[in-house]
Amino acid sequence: IKVMCVVGARPNFMKIAPVIAALREVGLGVQLVHTGQHYDVAMQQQFFEQLGIPQPDMDLEVGSASHAVQTAEIMRRFEPVLDSEQPHTVLVVGDVNSTVACALVAVKKNIPVVHVEAGLRSYDRSMPEEINRVLTDQISELLFTTEAAAADNLRREGIDSSRIHFVGNVMIDTLYKNLEKAIPAKQTLSAALDSHVLLDNGFAVLTLHRPSNVDEPGILTDLLNTILKLSEHLPIVFPVHPRTAARIDKIGMKGLFDSGRILRLSPLGYLEMLGLMLSAKVVLTDSGGMQEETTALNIPCLTLRENTERPITVLQGTNTIVGTDPERIEQAFDKALSEYQGETKIPDLWDGRAAQRIGQIMKQWLA
């Protein structure tokens, strides 16, 4: 029996690693297709190496383009792969363009689709990932969820309960598995001029890449000015996503890094990022995955968005939604640094065994 797993972009890699291992563990055959949506070494190859993901059996090498062209190109190139390999099922993870593109090709060939991390909803349809989530879930046969709210969302969209399985969070499987291998912040920051200042007095970590935050020059400028202000209180380490790097250069805000209080880094590997988060006093981000990772690590997280598709991180975890309003961000930042954080809890089934549950369920389902 052959399960074809699909990855394309950075947040997919930490999700697929434990799933592939678990499927093999239960005796299922696995093939891995990389769409090539992300292609920089820093955005993909180092994740394969650090997480021990097998080399992809096929690389579709689609690269960057508009959403329509990228999605269409993935579909065009994925179809012949399905024709020649004839897998029993196609397994997709997360919410990137590669996820929906490959799911759509498979379902039209009557190959059942399995979606890992199903049912998350921001209820913000201006977010490209929200469209990808809704559509992928509608055409999936088996839906694996990470938190209780996801099943409610799916049922509201007419998906039968029998197809939904609450298994926990595969990204957190990867987190626990790699905690001891995390590369210490000291090492990652050693090239920085004032690394001792960062390490002695603490630092915040910032990531930013959502189109809604970085594509509009006005919004990006305001956000970066707020960040500059925060950095007067606590230095900020900022590994910059390629999309964001291009936008910062375009709006002429390279001066952002002149104060020496904001440290610009290239996108980091998984183990470097994990080490950095472990030493951070607070994380500011618009990423989905880091909201969950900080909750599992019990580190305060300020989410620079107006909503989240991962409400459990706010209800039980360390996450606070702060949007892009300077005052709100500054207040939450002070609070995260000064006050008792309150009771937080590791969400149910975020126990490092989500992929094993997926393996068991899929074995029975495919038997």
Ligand code: UD1
């Ligand atoms: C994609 C996902 C997003 C995820 C993010 C993580 C979609 C719709 N979005 O967004 O959910 O959180 O990945 O990074 O699928 N680029 C490079 N090198 C690369 C990849 C991208 O330079 O290896 C640059 C290109 O200029 C490209 C831009 O980044 O145009 C955006 O890449 P794209 O794959 O379209 O989306 P992301 O913003 O990375």
